[in-house]
Amino acid sequence: MSVHRELGSGFPEIIYQRSLGVELVAAGIGFQGEVHLPVFYKETPIGSRRVDFLVEEHVLVELKATNELLPLHHAQVINYLKAYRLEVALLINFGETSLKFKRFVHNTSRP
Numbered sequence: 001m002s003v004h005r006e007l008g009s010g011f012p013e014i015i016y017q018r019s020l021g022v023e024l025v026a027a028g029i030g031f032q033g034e035v036h037l038p039v040f041y042k043e044t045p046i047g048s049r050r051v052d053f054l055v056e057e058h059v060l061v062e063l064k065a066t067n068e069l070l071p072l073h074h075a076q077v078i079n080y081l082k083a084y085r086l087e088v089a090l091l092i093n094f095g096e097t098s099l100k101f102k103r104f105v106h107n108t109s110r111p
Contacts, residue, residue, distance in 0.1 A: 004099035013065040016094040017052055020063070024055070031055045039083045051080070060089040069093045069100055081106035 003019040017033065024031045036048040053061035062077050069091065077089045081104060093100040 001099055004094055007094070009065075009095050009097055011065060011094070013052075013063050013094070016065055016092075017063050020053070020061075020092075024053075029055060030057070031061075032057075037084045037086075040085055041083075049080075049083075051084070058086065058088060060084065060086050062089060062091050064091065064093040065095040066093060067095055069102065074102065074104075077102075077104050078106065 003016060003023055007015065007019060021031070021033050032054045034050050034052065035054050036050050037054065038045045039047050039049055051060055052063045055061055060077070060080060062073075062080065064073060066073075073091060073093075077091045081087065081089050087106055089104040089106075091102045091104065
């Protein structure tokens with residue numbers, strides 16, 4: 001929230017990503033930025049894709065800087081959770097006049 005409060009909307013996603021990284025470091029929160037995670041199809045790793053942040057090795061953080069979050073963005077995060085075999089994600093949109101975010105949970109014990 002402090003990033004959005006400081007910068008407002010209108011910047012490209014990379015500006016928010018770098019600013020959020022500064023905030024996470026200041027808060028002492030462990031994270032990796034722009035990390036490549038393996039993508040699984042069924043039980044087989046089939047490649048890797050970059051994620052904006054992986055926080056404390058368990059929480060995927062996907063950033064957007066768009067006018068509004070769409071169902072397509074929600075579907076993207078849900079698919080990421082399945083493909084990366086993660087349980088929790090946070091989708092944050094810095095592009096609106098008010099910061100918008102949504103938490104997603106996926107039960108990884110089921111296929």
